[in-house]
Amino acid sequence: MTMQGEVDILLVEDNPDDLELTLHALRREHLANNIFTVRDGEEAVEFLFCTGRFAERSFNQHPRLVLLDLKLPKLTGLEVLKLVKNDPRTKAVPVVILTASREERDLVASYNLGANSYIQKPVDFDQFREIVKTTGLYWIVINQHPLSNPLSMAATQP
């Protein structure tokens, strides 16, 4: 876990057991250094919009990846996604849906709201680890994103 400043991954997950599994998988790949976890949709929104508990955060320090569960207390994952993708200050933040749901309607809704990726947590534990590894590597290591350079991001804003 880390200070709120330098966050690579924002993990939004309410189940402690699920949370630990994901963290375990990320840790194995040494991707867990700059991880911040929030436990419900409301907290996720406060974090990303720098309000409430996270009022002192800056929009220049967006996470490079949000791993978002769909079934969340207070605000659902889809509601969080909608808020994030509808606001010019946050819409460029990559949001990957990581969920147990294999419902077509959740998949379609997520993409319609602007999700960058949709991953169904496989039941098989080895597969799950593999997927977390691939996802983490791709978004944190391979992917180039304007957010890695806050200035370039600022330039594109209206």
Place this chain on the structure above:
Amino acid sequence: MTGAPQNGSSQNRLRVLLIEDSPADAEIEIAELRRAGFDVAGDVVDTREQVRERLKKNPYDIILADYSLPNFRGMDALDMVRESSLTTPLILVTGALNSETAVECVKQGAMDYVLKDHLARLPISVRRALEEVRLRQERARAQEQLANKVEELARSNCDLEQFAYVASHDLQEPLRMVAAYTQLLSERYQGKLDSAADRYISYAVEGATRMQALLEDLLAFSRVGRTGAIPAPADVNAAINEVLKNLDLALKEHGVTVTCHPLPTILADRFQVVQLFQNLIGNAVKFRAKRNPCITISAEPKGREWLFSVFDNGIGIAEEHKDLVFKIFQRLHTRTEYPGNGVGLAICKKIVEHNGGRIWVESELGHGSNFRFTFPAAVADKAGKTEDYELCTQNPVGRR
């Protein structure tokens, strides 16, 4: 409300609306009915307004109408009965009527006609009319009951599917945790505890894995009825190609020969067609013969249906198990002999029936199995045999 005798003291109470302008004729008709044992009560009227008034107030068991009154036609009374949403039977009682007119009146809904110089027939005709009404009401009641039952069944089916879905979906999550953490346990502590501990952990992992597979299958089973997929023309040849590609490894590994005759295009959800054949062919591979295992797939038109056949020379099914194999979670072998959850054929049955067909198996223990099923015919197929596509689309096969 109408037609049925009103809580009369006797079974023979008869409430009559007599549309007749001759008091003498009315008298005779009533007398005729009384002589036959009817306890007659009712009214004699001869104008349109009176008929309307009476029908409003009084439900009658029967209406006896003169065919032609000076200012009223007997058949008009029938229209008025219908306008009042009544089902009271009407018998024409008339002086003279040519047989063509009589037949026309009966066609239009008069229950019968009785000539005034044959009034002895009147009680018989009335009894028959009352009986007919009773039968009609019984039929209507039975139909209504049947409709209710069908609706109830549909609802309970829907509930069941919803239950299967929710159960398998929501059970998936905690189970995923059990499976993952026992697996983590086994990775981290394998060999560090005693051998019994290792064995226990491996049993727990196996159990959780098996349950996951069961839930997956249950989900797949519940999904057959839930997908909103609209049936479209699906080329079964293409579906089979896809299946054979999916099963390529298993087919090669066990040296199974697959012979596929030309197959038609049917109206169904393509995904379900693939799943159906994949389950059947997969099954045939699993229960294959020890030597030269082969599978033959064919289809032939049978009336308005296609009769499909997936035929293998495998181990076969005993007579007493032929229906059992289509039941969900029904297995005929131990898990070590043949792996599986006993869901595959249940899914096949559901897919076929969902599309308006039937499935069964012809087999003899040790002499292969022939899984046969029907699909409603649709669309011109490659052999040039044309089916009425319009006709088939009017009866959508994917009922929800």
